Amino acid sequence: MAKIIVVTSGKxxxxxxxxxxxxxxxxxxxGHKTVVIDFDVGLRNLDLIMGCERRVVYDFVNVxxxxxxxxxxxxxxxxxxxxxxxxxxQTRDKDALTYEGVEAVLDxxxxxxxxxxxxxxxGIEQGAQMALYFAEEAIVVTNPExxxxxxxxxxxxxxxxxxxxxxxxxxxxxxxxxxxxxPSRVASAEMLSVADVEEILAIxxxxxxxxxxxxxxxxxxxxxxxxxxxxxxxxxxxDAVARLLGEDVEHRFLEQQKKGFLQRLLGGK
Amino acid sequence: MGILDYLLKKNKPxxxxxxxxERLQIIVAHERSNRGQPDYLPLMQQEILEVIxxxxxxxxxxxxxxxxxxxxxSVLELNITLPDAK
Ligand SMILES: Nc1ncnc2c1ncn2[C@@H]1O[C@H](COP(=O)(O)OP(=O)(O)O)[C@@H](O)[C@H]1O
Ligand SMILES: [Mg+2]
Numbered sequence: 001m002a003k004i005i006v007v008t009s010g011k012x013x014x015x016x017x018x019x020x021x022x023x024x025x026x027x028x029x030x031g032h033k034t035v036v037i038d039f040d041v042g043l044r045n046l047d048l049i050m051g052c053e054r055r056v057v058y059d060f061v062n063v064x065x066x067x068x069x070x071x072x073x074x075x076x077x078x079x080x081x082x083x084x085x086x087x088x089x090q091t092r093d094k095d096a097l098t099y100e101g102v103e104a105v106l107d108x109x110x111x112x113x114x115x116x117x118x119x120x121x122x123g124i125e126q127g128a129q130m131a132l133y134f135a136e137e138a139i140v141v142t143n144p145e146x147x148x149x150x151x152x153x154x155x156x157x158x159x160x161x162x163x164x165x166x167x168x169x170x171x172x173x174x175x176x177x178x179x180x181x182x183p184s185r186v187a188s189a190e191m192l193s194v195a196d197v198e199e200i201l202a203i204x205x206x207x208x209x210x211x212x213x214x215x216x217x218x219x220x221x222x223x224x225x226x227x228x229x230x231x232x233x234x235x236x237x238x239d240a241v242a243r244l245l246g247e248d249v250e251h252r253f254l255e256q257q258k259k260g261f262l263q264r265l266l267g268g269k
Numbered sequence: 270m271g272i273l274d275y276l277l278k279k280n281k282p283x284x285x286x287x288x289x290x291e292r293l294q295i296i297v298a299h300e301r302s303n304r305g306q307p308d309y310l311p312l313m314q315q316e317i318l319e320v321i322x323x324x325x326x327x328x329x330x331x332x333x334x335x336x337x338x339x340x341x342x343s344v345l346e347l348n349i350t351l352p353d354a355k
Binding site for chain 2: 145146149150153154157161186189190191192193196199200
């Protein structure tokens with residue numbers, strides 16, 4: 001049986017798609033057969049980040065409407081063994097997804113895969129609720145910034161009341177993924193720290209992904225940033241995947257890298 | 270960070286991040302307490318506020334309305350803070 005994990009946030013542009021691509025790739029690299037589904041109907045983007053945009057023939061909505069089989073619509077990742085992508089449709093409206101339709105697709109995928117990663121659209125309405133409804137675990141992507149933290153808290157409220165787990169009297173396992181973190185701005189007290197966000201949202205920390213140029217480079221190339229093993233963001237995503245699998249890995253990249261003038265003057269190495 | 274910046278920062282009473290944190294803690298606590306409340310509540314709160322305002326001058330945040338569900342009954346809790354009598 002597959003584990004269904006939603007990558008969600010409320011606010012747009014915080015790094016859900018970047019994280020979905022990196023984490024699904026990381027899971028597959030560790031030998032778990034994984035499928036990543038783009039729930040952002042009308043605004044397909046996961047295909048670009050995964051670098052498979054030219055191989056999209058059928059999409060999620062085609063499968064739900066039985067215009068294509070799952071086998072026809074799934075795209076096998078060219079770089080990573082055991083990784084598949086189910087793209088969103090580019091043209092249809094948001095109401096194209098139905099709970100029954102999505103459930104049937106997830107049930108079929110669950111027979112074949114270890115992990116199903118759902119890349120949620122932004123917002124807290126229908127589309128986002130559809131993406132999180134069937135999830136057993138949720139990765140709440142948050143930027144250290146007021147509106148993102150507030151929206152994450154609202155999404156947590158929805159996970160706790162409107163998910164299938166909640167309806168069954170169970171709870172979705174929640175993980176905080178803090179992205180676009182800038183340690184030097186935290187050091188100068190311009191940006192909320194990891195501890196601040198943890199204190200406000202009060203859910204376990206899965207990882208902290210630093211703000212990194214490697215992310216833009218990765219999206220330009222259509223290769224998930226986790227494959228850039230030299231980059232801090234790539235390494236931070238690898239650590240997060242390890243934690244998701246239950247490993248106890250220490251957090252890195254929380255501190256400022258370059259020493260300031262004063263610190264050097266005072267003899268720091 | 271230069272020395273001057275460093276000294277200036279030290280003198281600043283509250284950092285930008287701590288203001289953000291404080292505001293977030295307040296709004297998040299407020300929104301959490303409103304969760305699971307009936308949909309009609311905000312409108313009802315507004316109407317109650319308007320009725321009171323016919324008689325006393327009060328601010329938006331001086332009226333709070335909440336529904337508490339206990340076992341088999343619901344309690345509508347209405348809290349109104351009136352300004353000091355002059
Ligand atoms: N750690 C990061 N460092 C720098 N840029 C990032 C980082 N994470 C995401 N971004 C950038 O932020 C933008 C939004 O990311 P995306 O994953 O599409 O967000 P969402 O899916 O939540 O809308 C993209 O331009 C992406 O390259
Ligand atoms: Mg996205």
